[in-house]
Amino acid sequence: MKIAIIGTGNLGSSIAKGLIKNKTFTSLYLSDKNTTAVNSFNSVENVTITSDNVLAVEQSEMVIFALQPKHINAVLESVASKITTNHVVISVAAGVDIARIEGIIGKDKNIIRVMPNTAISIGKSMTCIAANEKAQDKVEMAQTIFNQLGTTMVIPEDLVQAATVICASGIAFWMRLVRATTQGAIQLGFEAEQAHELATQTCFGAASLLLESGRHPEQEIDRVTTPSGCTIEGLNAMEHQGLSSALIQGIVASFEKINQIKKN
């Protein structure tokens, strides 16, 4: 598949890294007005770095728009005449719905909203996918590509905003939890590097337990909490401080913000 990415900042360059790692393309055009983040891919076979968005569209079958919501309209307008009914247009822009994209390039185009996260650079993204009517038969193709870069879930478009918060912003939420655990470990006497490794590996172990056992988190918690032990003491102290409540409120605040972005 001939792929182009327009906008190679944090997310676009992460997608590029994942595609290159998996050799998931026959040709890859990386287009940005500032190509700094991807210049190092210049020597990779079949990869072209450019600032010419039109060329990138013309040379590809699938075009991934990884632009900020405030830039996507202008860029789509500038390449709209080059987008054919054979192209698969993918947008990862948070808060930008399919109707807005159809309004610029036309309802007769294949448009897929994809919401990955930055773990796509290491093939571990949780990626949600929703397509317009025209692109229903292209969803499997999108899934095939993004399954090589992690795990995918096809969802109705009205859940994409929620998926953005849980999966895309979610990376930052989990990082903050790991960071806080590290700070706790340092306070208990570990060197910073050791504390970081302990927190990260334990987080990895917890996620792996859930994925591999299929059990509910509370079942795993029950297996750790010795009666009158230190785990339940810690858990209850965290809950008295509102741990679960803080997380849920943060998720809802993030969701409200993304719905504001959608209106702008």
Ligand SMILES: NC(=O)C1=CN([C@@H]2O[C@H](COP(=O)(O)OP(=O)(O)OC[C@H]3O[C@@H](n4cnc5c(N)ncnc54)[C@H](O)[C@@H]3O)[C@@H](O)[C@H]2O)C=CC1
């Ligand atoms: N960073 C993340 O973890 C995630 C971001 N998103 C969404 O992905 C989109 C991109 O986010 P980031 O990569 O974080 O932003 P970013 O600001 O790092 O990257 C955007 C890129 O677009 C480029 N750009 C701007 N105008 C352009 C033009 N006319 N032609 C070509 N390139 C142009 C910029 O130079 C920049 O490199 C946003 O809509 C964001 O909501 C979605 C999921 C996760």
Ligand SMILES: O=C(O)[C@@H]1CCC=N1
């Ligand atoms: O913070 C943001 O608005 C974007 C969308 C999800 C991740 N980054």
